[in-house]
């Protein structure tokens with residue numbers, strides 16, 4: 280059936296400015312790290328992409344290595360763009376990245392100009408795009424001069440392959456240096472993509488301040504700690520269709536008794552606020568003024584609808600925040 284986008288899609292959620300740039304992102308964005316590979320059902324992936332678009336989720340985040348196998352999430356994106364979303368290219372913010380292992384040999388990972396430019400060309404081919412909206416260096420590479428990596432990002436924008444550039448997993452000082460180098464080259468650092476959730480709060484120790492000072496936007500990845508901050512594992516079981524059962528990056532051994540104790544306490548606090556745990560976890564990430572968007576994953580549409588519900592109750596009183604901190608302290612108990 281021919282896809283018709285929902286006419287009210289821009290009324291579903293507020294858009295937030297990305298740092299000091301002109302770019303606006305949806306409060307909730309969708310990542311294609313899991314559930315969009317060749318191993319996954321195409322019909323479900325298509326339903327998620329179109330359902331997301333209908334809910335104002337204009338930003339879809341990819342990387343060269345998402346799948347499995349690596350590259351196949353970009354192919355899935357390309358397939359749905361060709362079949363359904365081709366008339367909406369100008370309504371979409373599509374990002375990709377390179378930095379982690381993509382292919383064997385010296386040109387398949389890192390931060391060299393050679394790898395970044397070639398990898399992006401491959402990504403564009405897989406997605407059938409002329410340009411991506413955002414291109415990231417995925418992870419710092421201590422063996423490549425930062426000048427070379429930032430020079431490659433500048434070249435990527437000037438050559439028309441990307442409209443904006445960002446960095447991911449960069450610590451505060453390196454981010455500051457990257458922003459300065461890019462500024463000198465005339466291509467601003469527009470966005471940073473760090474891991475951030477109630478369970479991983481590293482960015483509160485300097486990165487958020489650095490980004491505010493530099494005027495760089497922030498999009499938090501794994502805000503639900505890959506599903507731990509949802510009702511997925513609350514009962515202490517690992518459902519067969521869950522990420523902890525199926526994927527390599529979340530293991531049942533990550534679900535320690537102390538962590539689940541903290542999560543159950545958080546769940547009770549969320550219920551008092553009239554939210555699901557996932558909704559409270561996302562609203563908590565978005566409470567920072569400098570947070571441009573929150574980047575969720577989903578294996579089914581109900582999870583995206585749950586996520587969007589977070590926007591109905593965004594406020595936290597000092598007492599709410601203190602109760603959340605006290606619940607989080609339980610993960611270190613015992």
Ligand SMILES: NC(=O)c1ccc[n+]([C@@H]2O[C@H](COP(=O)([O-])OP(=O)(O)OC[C@H]3O[C@@H](n4cnc5c(N)ncnc54)[C@H](OP(=O)(O)O)[C@@H]3O)[C@@H](O)[C@H]2O)c1
Nearest residue numbers: 310311312500501502503504505506509521522575576582
């Ligand atoms: N830059 C980087 O280095 C980096 C690293 C990681 C991720 N990312 C980006 O961030 C995106 C999001 O990461 P993530 O997938 O780890 O995010 P997440 O939102 O923390 O976890 C998503 C997973 O949690 C479960 N879930 C989500 N909503 C739920 C709900 N309402 N109820 C129950 N379970 C729910 C689902 O897993 P199941 O249903 O399968 O159990 C879902 O796939 C990625 O797709 C990628 O774009 C970037």
